[in-house]
Amino acid sequence: MTLRIGCIADDFTGGTDVAAAFRRAGLRTALVFGVPDADTSLPADCDAAVIALKSRSTPADEAVAESLAAQKWLWSKGAAQVYFKYCSTFDSTPDGNIGPVTDALLDAAGAPLTLACPASPPNGRTVYQGHLFVHDQLLSDSPLRHHPLNPMTDSSLPRLLAAQTPHRVGLVPLTTVRAGVDAVREALVAHERDGVRHVVADALTDEDLAVLGAAALELPVVTGAAGLAEGLGHAYPASGPAVAEPLPTGGRSAVLAGSCSARTLEQIAEFYAAGLPSLHLDVLAAAAGRDIVTEALAWYDTQDADRPVLVYASASPDELAAVQRQLGVAEAAAQVEELLGALAARLVERGVRRLLVAGGETSGAVTTALDIRTVLVADEADPGVPWTRTTTPHGDLALMLKSGNFGAPDLFVRALKETS
Known part of the structure; x- marks a missing residue:
């Protein structure tokens, strides 16, 4: 088996997002969690493989080392092109990690230049004159300016990248994109000539991203969000409609939420408004030594087995700030990951077979706790939010890993109802 394209995603929910994009383009796609080792295999007949790392907020040197190892593994499977997927809101800091990882991948590939576009129009992320918009707001005016790990206070992608790389940064404006594939290719050649x-x-539309994908088809390294990945996938010959990947049936359903994004908070509120059982975890009590996991499981055991449940550590900005003041940002995040990872493992032992997880760091903790390395991507419940299927020691599992900002407000209720 030879892959058409390999992808490195900088967090786990970003991995599911880009895997769904490749699948929409007609590529049978596998998702691998963490840097694969020599024994990691892929399902037969895969066109694309996505390696989901937890490198978005790690030190830049660690992110570079993991990304290079992933690139090498993808090359060993025959991938001639590697796509580096980051968030559609370009989550990073002046120290990285997008610039350093991209430079390392380019150096390893011997490639002089790459295209970068985080636009994802279905999710309201667009780029105009190099500035990133979230719906009708500049990124710096959106709720992402309050991100607990990577607050985004600048909307200019060239400025953001210039702070992270010693190399020159250029722009292909919308007028060139709208002029077509050949015009974009000519612009890339001119930029390469200029160093x-x-x-x-x-990019404002999916059609713009299709033009960019076709123009970038021969580049060894391309970077962006899921939108450009889908445009690139469609540019590959003989891509067609996605093949159905059946999900396991039977068992119980649960949601675990750690994201504090505005959209996840809306989804929690919708779940509660639907009259479904939900439990908020006390992170400060857990840090003080209380056995919150055992308490949560005792609550779960009293619930109706035919109804989905929600267990969450998500908090409003004020509540999150209070926790972070007492524990520190890193310790607060670590407590949430530890709690929800442990709960995921125990819930699957108790018969949960449909598990929806909200938040990138939370998703990483859950897949690690369940020792899940590879999944096949199935249907999307919302754009960029696919179900996946995998096997655990306790049976087959339908798993959804949702980026905090993705999905309609009713996603938690609707997605579990549709698969029950």
Whole structure:
């Protein structure tokens, strides 16, 4: 088996997002969690493989080392092109990690230049004149300016990248994109001649991203969010409609939420409004030594087995700030990951067979706790939010890993109802 394309995603929910994009383009896609080792295998007939790392907020040197190891493994499976997937809100800091990882991947591939575009129009992320918008707001005016790990206070992608790389950054404006594939290719050649290494591209629509994907088809390294990945997938020959991947049936359903994004908080509120059982975890009590996991499981055991349940550590901005003041940002995040990872393992032991997880760090903790390395991507409940299927020692599992900001407000209720 030879892959058409390999992808490195900088967090676990980002991995599911981009895997869904490849699948929409007609590529049978496998998702691998963590850097694969020599024994890691892929399902037969895969066109694309996505390696989901937890490198978005780690130190830049660690992110680079993991990404290079993933790139090497993808090359060993025959992938001639590697796509580096980061968040559609370009989550990073002046120290990285997008710039350093991209430079390392380019160096390893011997490639002089890459295209960068985090646009994801179905999710309201667009790029115009190099500035990133979230719906009708500049990124710096959106709720992402309050992100607990990577607050985004600048909307200019060229400026953001220039702070992270010693190399020149250029722009392909919307007028060039709208002129077509050949015009974009000519612009890339001109940028390469001028010594530009990172070329940001404008995109307002999926059609713009299709043009960019076709123009980038021969680049050894391409970077962006799921939108450009789908455009690139469609540019591969003989891509067609996605093949159905059946999900396991039977068993109980649960949601675990650790994200504190505005959309996840809306989804929690919708679940509660639907009259479904939900339990909020006391992170400060857990840090003080109380056995919150045992308490949560005792609550779960009293619930109706035919109804989905929600267990969450998500908090409003004020509540989160209070926890972080007492524990520190890193310790607060670690407590949430430990609690929800442990709960995931115990819930699957108790018969949960449909598990929806909200938040990138939470998703990483859950897949680690369940020792899940590879899944096949199935249907999406909402754009960028696919179900996946895998096997655990306790049976087959339908698993959804949701980026905090993705999905409609009723996603938790609807997705579990549709698969029950």
